[in-house]
Amino acid sequence: MVQYNPLQYLPTEEELPNSDNTPVDNEFQLLIPHLLRVILCLLWANRTDWFFGINMGVYYDPEQPAIVPDGFLSLGVPRHKSNRGRLSYLIWQEQVVPQFVLEYVSQTKGGEYDDKMTKYASIGALYYVIYNPDYWRRDKHDPFEVYRLENGVYIRQFGNPVWIPEIDLGIGYESGTHHGWTRDWLYWYDQNGNRFPTPENVIEQERQRAETESQRAESEHQRAENVQQQLAELMAKLQERGINPDEL
Template identity: 55%
Template sequence: MFQYDPLRCLPSSAELPDSDETPVDNELQDLVPALLRSILVLLWAERNDWFFAIDMGIYFDPLQPPVVPDGFLSVGVERRVEPTGRLSYVLWEENGTVPIFVLEVVSQTYRSEYDRKMELYRQLGVLYYAIYNPKPGRRKPKPQPLEVYKLTDTGYVLQPGEPVWLPELQLGLGRAEGEFEGWQREWLYWYDAQGQRLLPAWERYRQAEERIAQEQQRADQERQRAEQERQRAERLADYLRSRGIDPDALG
């Protein structure tokens, strides 16, 4: 578990490197956590006690390099740090608040997601560690596409089922087919307690547009039926008049 001595002279985030200028992430390693963050932006819009980062270094010891998850969520910290935002996530500047959720998206080759990083996150005390493996490949034993581990007294324990419910967040995590930035494929989504997938802004907007279009279509159909009924009534009235019958006198 992370510990620090407040009497030590510790470097600030401004003094620590926030980029090693080594591009290693592929598209999915950025987009998968970006979709999860975009859903939280809507879901927790009124909250200011959370922070979700993508490809940001977590500094846990001033004498060691940071660990850089593909995405992580901290709860109980300020959402925004003015004026420039966080350069890195520095534990001794966050009152020791360790991320509650960390996500790693496996690339073509494994980058210690199942061993070194898992052990480091355990030592830090990260409660939930999720590994998303779009192409499990030939690794033995073959991993599941989505594995969510919860930290216990004995270490990380793989959680059953999907979506996996995370009670401390009141959210579930699971996979579903969807579209993000014009890319139709399987993505990770947050889920509610009823197992319903939580939608990002563009899907909500699209559904709203579809509802409006359906309501407009129903209104047009009602107008057509009303017009047909009016024309039928006029034809009947004309027929009655041709027979010497006043339709208005029929009551």
């Protein structure tokens, strides 16, 4: 009996376009999700069951063009699928819909509040985050909005950060300095609202630790020199009194 394999008749990554030919018109559309990804690389360094894509095509239907989030997170998929990396993200191959998608609103409107929201809801992305720090007044929205899919409809989740139990992370924003820019950035948080460190934070902590260790070593060295000096002075005084220290 011939076994039917539906995946056998669906296109692969190599057969589908891996670019939508839409230029990125804002530097932070890459920098914001990149920071989120590198934080995860630190936080989940020993995990292999997650993937964070940036500006990558997500295919949900072989008959439809890909949707391209600025960032998305999938849990329960291989961290590294092959030596080439993923060309795109095919839901029918991965068997996991991204649990988290991010859109960064730039000068060019991209349907973040309507068309894309409807599309993400239709494919079943559990959380949808819209980050709009520069044009929120123009768009009559808040700078940071998080939505959770409930019965096929996105419901706004309030707070900063917003806890996402399904991925055991919080998402929020605050001021920081990265890539030489001091401004608001998106970060991951723990359940108590503590921000997880960035690579810059880790480097600075290591620098401070090394500096503290150097200062401690210098203090120990100075203390040893002081003891030696005091001992030399004591021996000199004994010799002045005609006392041989070696005979004591």
